[in-house]
Amino acid sequence: VQLVESGGGLVQAGDSLNLSCAASGSTFSINAMGWYRQAPGKQRELVATITRGASIWNTNYADSVKGRFTISRDNAKNTMYLQMNSLKPEDTAVYYCNARGTSAYTGDDYSYWGQGTQVTVSS
Numbered sequence: 001v002q003l004v005e006s007g008g009g010l011v012q013a014g015d016s017l018n019l020s021c022a023a024s025g026s027t028f029s030i031n032a033m034g035w036y037r038q039a040p041g042k043q044r045e046l047v048a049t050i051t052r053g054a055s056i057w058n059t060n061y062a063d064s065v066k067g068r069f070t071i072s073r074d075n076a077k078n079t080m081y082l083q084m085n086s087l088k089p090e091d092t093a094v095y096y097c098n099a100r101g102t103s104a105y106t107g108d109d110y111s112y113w114g115q116g117t118q119v120t121v122s123s
Helices: none
Strands: 002-006 009-012 017-024 030-038 045-052 057-061 069-074 079-084 093-102 109-113 117-122
Touching: 002 093, 002 109, 017 030, 017 093, 017 117, 030 069, 030 079, 045 069, 045 079, 057 069
Parallel strands: 009 117
Antiparallel strands: 002 017, 017 079, 030 045, 030 093, 045 057, 069 079, 093 109, 093 117
């Protein structure tokens, strides 16, 4: 599985951005995808995840972004999105896309990361 993020940039506080993560390869084996972020000098932290359920994909958010960010997935395009509204300076970070699943060939679990996209929010 290969992941390519896009959509980052420099915005002002209160603005919106929509990040995209395009997946390719054995995308049928993906069980969960997520967005993580890492600010300078800080550890990488979870932002939001979307996980395959019995009939729907279930979402989960960090408390710091609940009500402002929305994670979604377009299965036909194998693309995950993160709509970010009401951005704050503390949202400034490199945002990474992650995909987890089980290899159909080996049965091993995997976790892949994209290269990251910079989001900078000025006050």
